[in-house]
Amino acid sequence: MSKNDREILPQDVLPLHYDLSLEPDFKTFKFNGHLELSLDVVRDTNTVVLNALDMEFGSVSVIIDGKETPANSSNFDEEAQTVTIEFPITLSKSADPVLSIDFIGILNDKMAGFYRSSYKAPDGSKKWLATTQMEPTDARRAFPCFDEPAHKCTFSITLVTDPTLTALSNMDAASEVIKDGKKITTFSKSPLMSTYLVAFVVGDLKYVESDLFRIPVRVYTPPGMEERGHFSAELAAKTLAFFEKTFDMPFPLPKMDMVAIPDFSAGAMENWGLITYRVVDLLFDEKTDGAATKERVAEVVQHELAHQWFGNLVTMDWWEGLWLNEGFATWMSWFSCNNFYPDWKVWQNYVVDNLQSALSLDGLRSSHPIEVPVKKADEINQIFDAISYSKGSCVLRMISKFLGEDTFIKGIQIYLKRHKYGNTETADLWNALSEASGKDVSHIMDIWTKQVGFPVITVEEDGTKVTFRQNRFLNSGDVKPEEDRTLYPVFLGIRTKSSVMEDLTLDSREITLDLGSDIDFYKVNADQSGIFRTSYPPSRLAKLGANPQLLSVEDRAGLVADAGALASSGYQKTSGLLSLVSQWQDETEFVVWQEMLSRIALIRNAWIFESPDIADSIKILQRELTAPMAHKMGWSFSETDGHVESQLKALLFSVAGHAGDETIIASALDMFDKYSKGDKSAIHPNIKGAVFGIAVKELGAPAWDVLLETIMNPISTDEKNTAYRNLGRSNDPELIKKTIDLLFNDTIVKPQDIYLPMAGLRTHKEGIVALWKWTKNNWDEIVRLLPPGLSMLSSVVSVTTSGYATPAGLAEIEKFFKNKPTKGFDQGLAQSLESVRSKLSWVKRDTSDVKKWLKESGFYSKDSTRL
Structure with missing residues (x-):
């Protein structure tokens, strides 16, 4: 597709500077706006085409040399999301016109453009704030604009608010006055930036500040949450200094604000100088949140700060x-x-x-x-x-x-x-x-x-000679000749006992090397730096599995990942993966365990709708593989535990417990009993998710009720999300229905969190079927709640369809969507259906192989007492 095929605005006039004033109203959920847009006329014209959506225009005029001329008409095109303004005069190249527009917009509940967000105040009342999400194309919901990233302009923003509220924008406040009972905050003129980075927030906000950087670095939150912002404020200040040094480029704005938003569709948004976040991705408390949450918050904060240069500046x-x-x-x-x-x-x-x-x-x-x-x-x-x-x-x-x-x-x-x-x-x-x-x-x-895709490198051995051949990899394993024409430049990175051959590049179909004495031990893609899978002969995979001490941590994790992907796609047998992971019971590294257990879980999930013997036997394998190490490491946590060690303890506890380890189940239920009686410190944050899930599975309704109470009155947002994710763990029909019924209850589950309660339901076949039925029966309401033009609908479609891996389920989903408009989520749906087809092929192809391995290895059992 060439640049000429892009559907972009006409280039007759271009924007130079936006002078924008907005006044949100929390009673009507609308906002009044006034825009004065300085234009550069490229070609003489009497029309201006802007992006605008969900707004009404009042007075529209153009000002040239101090003379104001009203527009003849303003015609909206809802499909194109544009407005065409026609004037009775010609805008000429020699003029410096200023477009003046009064407009009214909607302070919507779609988490797009200029929108409203609610939260529960410390006194229990419902409060509102107004915030923005412009990326990718929703600035047009907030003000008429040239809503394309190439149209960089300067912005002068003014916010008219109640005097008691905080007003924030990309820049620092240049002035703040009270007039006619309103606070008028005018912000400094911005540098050149794209419309998708413009931001403003209005609400009752509190903040904490770090003084570790040369400009103010603040974390803003609704009242009562601000103390959880210290970690991010300190990290942000240090990161800004680090990035300035790394990029040899100063941060160009006068301040950095980061705001926790109660309703937020993504994880965070890198608005220049005013980054907005989902609450759980910004706030952290060592006492109530676990190691995984700390790592997630740190990663998100640093991701958004990197954008200040890479994305915002350039x-x-x-x-x-x-x-x-x-x-x-x-x-x-x-x-x-x-x-x-x-x-x-x-x-x-x-x-x-x-x-x-x-x-x-x-x-x-x-x-x-x-x-x-x-x-x-x-x-x-x-x-x-x-x-x-x-x-x-x-x-x-x-x-x-x-x-x-x-x-x-x-x-x-x-x-x-x-x-x-x-x-x-x-x-x-x-x-x-x-x-x-x-x-x-x-x-x-x-x-x-x-080019789309990546290769699988097939390894063939002949004495000391090894041939490496590349072909397109597909999860379905059925690559067609026309799909296999791209030859990728692959850095093979062959690790031997003595070194890594870093200069070997495979940019042809195949290459043969004589490894000589290195044939005794070699591993392709050292430290998994390359973007490809490696398919070894079974004998070589067995040798690598028998010598884990010669492999780096990344190599071991990558070996498991490749074996798992190649098994599920038919390039290798699933028994090869099972043989590999079953001999690494003494593994000590978290990421290797994480990949091993992830691949075993994928096998169990693929066979979840088959006769229960295989899925149940895989559960036995999970338990017997993890329980010894889980008991050895224990599940108590101290300040002397390392960050990674804590995550490994939590992982082993969770998998062994959900796989039926009686000691862990008993311990989890004891913790949960104390927690349910008011001791909120009885469950360490690192294992709270596992304990919640085990309790719901084992205790049913009483535990479900405790989790619901936790959601209503959590000690942190992270705890609330953990409870959401585990509500659906039980396959009791009544509890499945109660969980499903919450999805449209926005007093308990905000639209931004609708996918969270689905997580527990996806762990058993009854829940998977119930999720699809809910989607099918409530499709119109789902589309109303999550419009196709926004990103969350695609995520919900993927979550509710990708697990239904039965031929009948696949046919039902395909039939349902066949005559429905899928604009905005067609790609996500196609990817979900393709994943289901791949799982069905895997099950059909490898059922006998998996059953044979389970029997020969002593894990196969139809006796439920072993579970």
Whole structure:
């Protein structure tokens, strides 16, 4: 798709500066707005076309040389989300026109544009605040604008509010006056920036501040939550200083505010100087929140701060370059996190998190290239996925390893300095990295960003000679010849006992190497830096599995991940994966355990609708694999426990407990009993999710009621979300119905959290079926609550359809959506259905193989007493 195919605004006039005033009304949930937009006339015209949605215009005029001329008409096109304003005079190139518009907008409940958000005040009353979410194309809901990233402008924002409320925007307040009972806050003029980064927040807000950076760094929250903001405020201040040094580029704004928003559709939004967050992704308390939550908050905060340079200062020219924003911010958050918390070993976690997310989605036919062609607005939300974020960051990690980290950072500095306050394409980044390294980076990287998919490297041995052959990988395993034409430049990274062969690149179909004495031990893709799967002969996989001490932590986790993916897609047998993980019972590293147990859980889930013998036998395997180590490590936590050690304890406790370990179940129920009687410290935050889930499964309704009470009166947002996720753990029909009924109860489950109670329901077949029936029976209401133009509908469709892995279930879902409009979630639906088909093929192909291995290994049982 060429640039000419993009559906963009006419270029007759271009924006120069927005002077915008807004006054929100919390009684009518509307806002009054006045805009004065300075224009640059490119071609003489008597019409101006802007983006505008869900607003009414009052007075519209153009001012030229002090003379005001009213518009003839303003015609809205709801489908195109534009308004065409016609004037009785011609706007000429020699003029400096200013477009003046009075308008009224809706302070909506869709978490888009300028919207309202509610929270419960300390006195129990319901309170409101107003906030924004402009990305990707919802600034047009807040004010008439040229809502495209290439149209960078300066902004002067004024907010008219109740005097008791706090008003925030991207810049610092230049003046604040009280007039006619209203507070008028005028903010300093902004630097050049895109409309999707404009932000304002109005509400009763409290803050904590860090003085560790040269400008104010504050965390704002609704009253009563502010003390949980200290961790993020301190981390943000230190991170800003770190990024200034790393990028050799000062942060250009006069302050940095971060705000916890009670209703928020994403995780966070990088608005320049005013970052907004989902509450659970910003606030953290050592006493009530676990290690995983701390890591998540740190990663999100550093991700958004990286955007202040990469995305805000330098911005993609169009949405197909989204990965330039998100891929880099993701990579940079890991780079930064590793600097501040080396004991977290985040680059190990990368292998089982970012890399696997990328490969899982990119193994689908319905995936898309990193640089995905985008034609119009309603296509944009669907590319905020694991390709833009995770695969994008994996490509950057791969090139940073290839060039060397110092050279990579030098190239980033060149890129930022050359394009600050401007817009870029991917080629601009490659040019800067090429200049820094002296290597032709675009020649290497264009294939990775412009082509969909990745390869599987098949290894064949003949004596000391080894042949490496690349082919397109698909989760379904049925690659067609026309899908297998791309040859990726693959850095093989072969690890031997003595070294890593870092300079070997496979950019042809195959290559044969004589490894000589190194044939005794070698492993492809050292530390899993490359974006590919490796398929070994069964004998080589067995040798690698027998020598884990020769492999790095990343290698061990990657070996399991590849074996799991190759089994589920038919490139190898599932018994190979099971043999590999079953011999690593003494493994000590968290990320390796995490990947092992994740792959075993995927097997159990794939067979969940089959006769129960295999799923139940896999449960026995889970228990007998994890219980010894869980008992050895224990499930009490102290300040001397390391961050990663705490996560491993929690993981083993959870899996062994849910797999039926009686000692852990008894301990969990004892903790839950104390908790339910008022001792909120009885359950350590690291294992609260496991205890909640075990209690609901074992105790049923009484535990469900305790979790509901926790949701209504939590000690933290993290605890509330943990309760949400475990409500559906029981397969009792009555409790399934009670959980399902909460999904539309917005006094208990906000629309932003609708997918959270679905998590427990997806752990058993009864819940999976109930979720799909709910979707089918309530489709019109779901679409009303979560409009297709926003991102959450696609997520809900994926969650409620992807688990229904039966032929009848697949046919029912396909029939239901066949004649329904799927605009806005068609890609997510296609990916979900493709995943179901792959699971069905896996079950059909490997049932006898899995059953045979379980029997021969002593795990197969139809006797429920073993469970």
